[in-house]
Amino acid sequence: LHGRDVRAAWRGLLSRAERGELENPERPGVHLSLVEMVNRIAFKKFYEVRYAELATAILRMEASSPLPASPGASMPLPPATPVFCSDWHLPVRDYQEYASLVRTMNRTAPDLPHILPIQMTAACLGAPTTNPQHRLAVRGAPPILLSNALHDPATGYPWAVSVTRQLGRGGMLLTYEGQGHGSVASGPCMERAVDGYLTNLILPPRGTRCPAALS
Numbered sequence: 001l002h003g004r005d006v007r008a009a010w011r012g013l014l015s016r017a018e019r020g021e022l023e024n025p026e027r028p029g030v031h032l033s034l035v036e037m038v039n040r041i042a043f044k045k046f047y048e049v050r051y052a053e054l055a056t057a058i059l060r061m062e063a064s065s066p067l068p069a070s071p072g073a074s075m076p077l078p079p080a081t082p083v084f085c086s087d088w089h090l091p092v093r094d095y096q097e098y099a100s101l102v103r104t105m106n107r108t109a110p111d112l113p114h115i116l117p118i119q120m121t122a123a124c125l126g127a128p129t130t131n132p133q134h135r136l137a138v139r140g141a142p143p144i145l146l147s148n149a150l151h152d153p154a155t156g157y158p159w160a161v162s163v164t165r166q167l168g169r170g171g172m173l174l175t176y177e178g179q180g181h182g183s184v185a186s187g188p189c190m191e192r193a194v195d196g197y198l199t200n201l202i203l204p205p206r207g208t209r210c211p212a213a214l215s
Helices: 006-018 034-048 051-063 081-087 095-108 116-123 157-170 188-200
Strands: 027-031 144-151 171-179 209-211
Touching: 006 034, 006 051, 034 051, 034 116, 081 116, 095 116, 144 157, 144 188, 157 171, 171 188, 188 209
Parallel strands: 144 171, 171 209
Antiparallel strands: none
16 A cells, blocks of 8 residues: 555545445455444454554455445444443433534544444443443552553553553553553563563553564
8 A cells, every 4th residue: 555545545445335335355245334344444453553454454345346235234232332331421311412422523533434432332322330430549559550552542541641640659650652452562671561560569660661562
């Protein structure tokens, strides 16, 4: 994809998927819905930092012959959805408010329409929130080490900063200056810091930042 307008290529695939004409690059002859393309291909590759695989998938989808148009199919919600609904009190009262959020999201991030968390929000409408989010009050705990990538597509870095502040003097944030979700094994710097904490409860120096590992 070097030298090409990647976003234009992606928008073309979004249109094909929305019309129900796109073939699943991993299952020849099988339709790929818009929701599946966004969540099972694009977001998953961002999540796992597999950019070259994403580029390859885009090329394969572009090269595929259009399938006979088929009604768009939705992607099943993950098994963790009840836990999500139980743990997150969401300020969404009804479908009208949900639809407004979807419109805002699509304006903000037009390359990833129908991303999974917004669908899970719809699934949670009316569900009881038994363990809603709240500010932390931690007392008497040993030192707590948090790690987070600076460019995490799933749990944003500001969330980790907020949790660290709430933990007070007992919390310490180890920053991975790379991308992807899950950073504890992202290079020797991160591994040394996390292993030292898990085996000997030794915290790295406050403010430690580990460089992005080359893949």
